Amino acid sequence: MRSGRFAGVAVAVAAVLLSAGCRPSSSGEPAGGARPSASRTASGYGARFLAVGECSSFGTVSFTEVPCGGERAAARVTARYDGAVDTGPACPATTDFVLHIGAQRTGGAGAVPPGYACMRNLEPPHPGDPGGGGGPHTIVGDCVYGSGHGRVRETACDGSGPHRPQYEVVRAVTARDRCPASTALYVRLGGAQPVGCATRV
Template sequence: MTGRTHEHGRTGLWATALCAVLLTACSGTDPQPVPATPTTGASSTPSPTPSPRPTSVELTDTYFAQGQCAAPVSDRDARVGGVTTYRVASCTDALAVATVTRRSPTVVVTVESATTEPGCEDTTDLTIDLAANLVRATGAQGTDGAMTAYACLRTLREPHPGDPGNGGGFKIIKGDCVYAATGDPGGRTVAETRCDGTGAHRPEYRIRELVELIAPRSTAGGGSCSDTGGTVLTLPRYSRYGKGLPKLACGVPL
């Protein structure tokens, strides 16, 4: 009797389970999904939205005014020598590298202003395109009203790259040394290097005189240095930013 009772109980359980399955299938209702278990350690905090890049920034005459000093935007730039962006700094700042000796007025970019050489002194060590520098420093897309200006600077410590023979500065001047630049079939276009031979290129000529006449490249071959006893050389464009036509110089072979 006991065995039959157990069998009857098992039969009842099977019947109940079967009814439950049939009821679910016939109802047309999809089974509810089981909620996913949150992943341990996953952050639910949304990523911060980056700040929008400013469209433009204002360039005024107070930015790198005469007498202000410049420092690279980071000490790493100062260490590796890859300085391309500067900030206005106190002249007592440990990272300050140069002081502004002359600054051009802030003007609207025109054909004339885009082709005019900055009025820096011959021994200027460094020039800064202030519009480009400000855009890089702020991350803006441009300056308000498409303004432009340049700053001429002298380094705070010696040696001064712009001094004659030191292999740098704003432009090539009398007393500088040069070497024949690559890519010139005639070998008369030159680039600056140190006169003491410690630069990347061996000096080949020392500049004895400059020809102040601004002339196209085609005129360079017709020049003469008979009065000074040198070789006619074509200097690179006056500005580090490519403004102005080449000038001629008389170079003495070394």
């Protein structure tokens, strides 16, 4: 049994699936000057709580760091940042979900600072993939449906989700006038190409 400082520390999940970028009124690219969190010791299970490359279990209320080769491992950290997700760097485009990590005391000299981890499932499904119907970002290849009040939300392009897809984002551009003539909806994506050109499906 390993005895790393942070083994067994649970992560309270404020919102596993972020909606940023899934509606025209909010950007999928957080702005701000947060920096990637640095490991204080060598990377590996227990060395730094949910460092890049480490794995977590799935849970309904909390997530726990587990060895990636273990049977409880469900998702891997692809990026890890200290601070708030609203003001920090954006997760990779195909992130499946984001874990919000609250400040944790470990009972020793160390502590887990507040931050967030960008997670990718070890096995399918991958809701963050194009057309997958989820993830913290809307990207080219994703489908959306109208959720009311001029907003849209992601849904699976293959129709397997609870909502039928109405539009598909076919291109990301710098401005609306660069979208093709077939564009029926503009979706805010964020980043260097913040406008998504969506056509009816």
